[in-house]
Amino acid sequence: MAIPVIDFSKLSGEERAKIMAQIANGCEEWGFFQLVNHGISEELLERVKRVASEYYKLEREEGFKTSAKVKMLNELVEKKSSDRLENVDWEDVFLLSDDNENEWPSKTAQFKETMKEYRTELKKLAEKLMEIMDENLGLPKGYIKRAFNGGEEDNAFFGTKVSHYPPCPNPEKVIGLRAHTDAGGVILLFQDDKVGGLQILKDGEWIDVQPLPNSIVINTGDQIEVLSNGRYKSVWHRVLAMPDGNRRSIASFYNPSLKATIYPAAELVEKAADREVNQESAYPKFVFGDYMSVYVQQKFLPKQPRFQAVKAL
Ligand SMILES: [Fe+2]
Helix, strand or coil, rough: CCCCCHHHHHHCCHHHHHHHHHHHHHHHHHCCCEECCCCCCCHHHHHHHHHCCHHHHHHHHHHHHHCCCHHHHHHHCCCCCCCCCCCCCCEEEECCCCCCHHHHCCCCCCHHHHHHHHHHHHHHHHHHHHHHHHHHHHCCCCCHHHHCCCCCCCCCCCEEEEEEEECCCCCCEEEEEEEEEECCEEEEEEEECCCCCCCEEEECEEEEEEEECCEEEEEHHHHHHHHCCEEEECEEEECCCCCCCCCEEEEEEEECCCCEEECCCCHHHHHHCCCCCCCCCCHCCHHHHHHHHHHHHHHCCCCHHHHCCCCCC
């Protein structure tokens, strides 16, 4: 079983209806799909791969090798302990956003300008995808974007996590990234061409998100689930630690502004009522910042209690 692969270039041609349906299916049945021919140039993607890898070598690798988690794993192995390393991710990560631009890595040549260019392109792709979701859900054009921006122009949060999952000598003892659903809106992942490890939970089974060179993996977070009144569920995923290869993973996410109020779209709640769907499953109305306060405490725990714990408006 493999997650859907969708040719995004056909969206503007005769096959538009088919591609729209494929995206709707990806959102409803999978929560994850891969886009090929998405319009981001290969030349730019090649530069992104190069600067990200150079950045890890130059500015991160030494720090990872001497990190507490590496020491803890070594200790377990030396003790011949049968324990696993819990509450730890075998991951190195740096978050880029507009707010912290003066802290972006500066030693790696061309890192800043390349990632700036990349983020501009990815943000446009995220906005296109949100419009497709509007249409597929029967919402007015621009609905999701407006909701995430809290009624203001360009107020949403667009972040990019530059991650590496270094080779792990004992992958049975630690995980790359613990299972979770994403808190926010639309996530666009540029994953390693060769080194896998990302898995999603589908019908109770973990399945691989197969590496496909220069594709962009799309998934939806908890806020799209709320806004769509549960039509597009955020899906559990995790990253396994791998014995060979350093997995590069660049995840960008279009999230609501912390001040935005999030709730199921009225149109979709009415539709659910028509079908006599149990209204007890309805999601609360809340401020996204309040949701994030809960999420940071409960990221790796079941999702439903987060909707109950958030302060409802
Ligand atoms: Fe995630």
